[in-house]
Amino acid sequence: MEQLRLSILGSSSAIPLSNRSPSAQFLAIGNDHFLLDCGEGTQVKLRQHRIGFSRIKHILISHPHGDHFYGLVPLLSTLQLLDRHADLHIYGPEKLEQAVRQQLEITDAHISFPLHFHHLNPQKKERIYDTPSLEIHSFPLRHGIDCFGFSFQEKTLP
Numbered sequence: 755m756e757q758l759r760l761s762i763l764g765s766s767s768a769i770p771l772s773n774r775s776p777s778a779q780f781l782a783i784g785n786d787h788f789l790l791d792c793g794e795g796t797q798v799k800l801r802q803h804r805i806g807f808s809r810i811k812h813i814l815i816s817h818p819h820g821d822h823f824y825g826l827v828p829l830l831s832t833l834q835l836l837d838r839h840a841d842l843h844i845y846g847p848e849k850l851e852q853a854v855r856q857q858l859e860i861t862d863a864h865i866s867f868p869l870h871f872h873h874l875n876p877q878k879k880e881r882i883y884d885t886p887s888l889e890i891h892s893f894p895l896r897h898g899i900d901c902f903g904f905s906f907q908e909k910t911l912p
Contacts, residue, residue, distance in 0.1 A: 756887060757783035763799035776821035781807050787890055789813045796825035797832055807833055815846035817901035818853060827857040834865050843867040845882055847900040848873040876900040886895040
């Protein structure tokens with residue numbers, strides 16, 4: 755079994771509270787590092803938890819409500835300022851890519867590292883990540899707009 759570490763960076767709802775931030779979690783499973791949602795203030799919380807931004811390889815956004823993704827474009831801009839070169843994979847509803855690309859265009863931000871959007875299927879469960887030791891599935895949730903849950907499953911190793 756690989757070491758698993760979950761850091762709750764934010765668990766508040768749409769209105770931030772003084773002692774709780776909007777939704778964001780950092781999950782490390784062995785050498786795989788995931789950011790689950792990216793609400794406002796996620797970068798500050800990553801710093802408080804001493805999580806290096808460069809460790810993030812995959813960002814999974816459950817749905818395009820602001821409290822789940824309004825921290826994403828600022829994070830991308832910071833990664834650019836930090837001279838990131840590694841690929842970054844973003845998983846979420848199809849509308850998420852459009853929203854992110856529009857914000858980057860409006861702010862004249864130029865992201866030079868490879869940015870890969872993976873559109874999730876709002877109709878069915880699907881495998882979105884697969885390695886010899888880990889498998890991740892997205893599955894639709896009812897929330898009024900396209901919304902996803904994520905299932906992380908460690909594979910049995912020989």
